[in-house]
Amino acid sequence: MHAYGCGLVQIKKNRHLFTFFGQLPQSYAAVQLVSSHESDPPFTECFSAIFSESRKIQNHEDEGLGESEPPLIDLGNLRGKNEKERQACIEAITKASLQWGFFQVVNHGISHELLAQMRREQKKIFEIPFEKKVNSRFLNDCYRWGTPTATSLEQFSWSEAFQFPIGNISEEDCFSREFSSLREVMEKLANAMSELAGILAKILAENLGYRGHNFPENSSKNTCFLRLNHYPKCTFSPKTFGLTPHTDSDFLTILHQDEVGGLHMMKDFKWVAVKPNPNALIVNIGDLFQGWSNDIYKSVIHKVVANENVDRYSIAYFLCPSYESMIGSCKEPSVYKNFTFGEYRNQVEIDVKENGQKVGLSRFLR
Numbered sequence: 479m480h481a482y483g484c485g486l487v488q489i490k491k492n493r494h495l496f497t498f499f500g501q502l503p504q505s506y507a508a509v510q511l512v513s514s515h516e517s518d519p520p521f522t523e524c525f526s527a528i529f530s531e532s533r534k535i536q537n538h539e540d541e542g543l544g545e546s547e548p549p550l551i552d553l554g555n556l557r558g559k560n561e562k563e564r565q566a567c568i569e570a571i572t573k574a575s576l577q578w579g580f581f582q583v584v585n586h587g588i589s590h591e592l593l594a595q596m597r598r599e600q601k602k603i604f605e606i607p608f609e610k611k612v613n614s615r616f617l618n619d620c621y622r623w624g625t626p627t628a629t630s631l632e633q634f635s636w637s638e639a640f641q642f643p644i645g646n647i648s649e650e651d652c653f654s655r656e657f658s659s660l661r662e663v664m665e666k667l668a669n670a671m672s673e674l675a676g677i678l679a680k681i682l683a684e685n686l687g688y689r690g691h692n693f694p695e696n697s698s699k700n701t702c703f704l705r706l707n708h709y710p711k712c713t714f715s716p717k718t719f720g721l722t723p724h725t726d727s728d729f730l731t732i733l734h735q736d737e738v739g740g741l742h743m744m745k746d747f748k749w750v751a752v753k754p755n756p757n758a759l760i761v762n763i764g765d766l767f768q769g770w771s772n773d774i775y776k777s778v779i780h781k782v783v784a785n786e787n788v789d790r791y792s793i794a795y796f797l798c799p800s801y802e803s804m805i806g807s808c809k810e811p812s813v814y815k816n817f818t819f820g821e822y823r824n825q826v827e828i829d830v831k832e833n834g835q836k837v838g839l840s841r842f843l844r
């Protein structure tokens with residue numbers, strides 16, 4: 479069993495791989511894999527108990543959505559010559575990170591063409607038959623789908639994903655020739671996203687007094703990762719989550735979503751839709767930045783609502799330090815005990831196993 483960066487856990491049963499977002503098994507033994515010759519995971523077949531119960535559950539949309547939208551920031555001003563505009567841009571980034579924990583960036587330096595190429599490759603790989611994707615020998619075991627441990631619809635994520643540690647992408651033997659174009663595009667995108675994440679993280683750290691060269695200092699290619707998400711259209715929508723509410727267990731995440739929509743973030747106890755903007759990437763603060771900043775920057779709960787009519791795709795880059803890195807606080811007195819990223823991940827794994835869900839930063843309060 480393995481836990482992933484963002485509260486993801488993977489288990490193997492009867493030669494089949496189950497990787498999921500969050501919970502550990504209670505009625506896990508009840509999960510049966512039904513063979514499928516199509517590409518979409520057999521969600522309803524494997525989780526028939528959950529989906530027959532689901533009609534009793536309230537529609538998420540009834541909760542009502544807040545009106546506002548996360549700030550939109552033009553990063554072109556960071557590269558410009560006008561110092562006043564540069565400072566205003568830095569201020570916008572830091573303000574959004576402490577007030578929202580989420581923001582959108584345009585003129586981010588990652589080309590439309592690269593993002594479009596990545597999307598094409600992403601679609602191709604999800605079209606592969608489910609039985610092939612779920613095989614543990616396929617692409618280094620990085621496939622996951624659904625939530626095998628879910629005992630109710632609220633715990634279930636109607637999605638599948640491939641998660642690639644950045645270090646593996648450049649290793650040719652992880653990818654057969656069949657996937658050489660996927661590997662090439664992913665390598666380019668991972669480099670571009672790493673650079674952007676590094677720029678943003680450094681700005682946020684410097685704002686709180688950090689004076690080093692790179693932030694986080696021990697960012698690691700083995701722990702940073704790219705995740706390709708696919709949310710197949712869902713007949714139980716809008717009652718079903720594409721991804722259950724969670725925070726990310728990293729420093730920050732950069733996300734490219736398609737035109738479908740469905741990503742919601744929490745703001746002032748209300749869900750706010752992060753509407754698709756073809757020119758923007760979405761940035762969100764993760765738990766480690768909230769911890770390091772002593773709660774100044776906010777790691778905000780977000781979720782994806784499944785869509786009844788169309789499939790949805792997104793690509794996420796997670797900025798993480800090495801497992802040995804100490805996530806101390808930038809200021810004393812610190813809200814949290816010192817902990818390493820490895821300890822944080824282990825604790826997430828233990829909590830998911832014992833309580834069915836991630837507890838997160840509050841585990842490390844002083």
Ligand SMILES: O=C(O)CCC(=O)C(=O)O
Pocket residue numbers: 484705707721726733735741780781782791792793794
């Ligand atoms: O697909 C999305 O919009 C969000 C994905 C996400 O939150 C994640 O992968 O952690």
Ligand SMILES: [Fe+2]
Pocket residue numbers: 484724725726731780
């Ligand atoms: Fe997330």
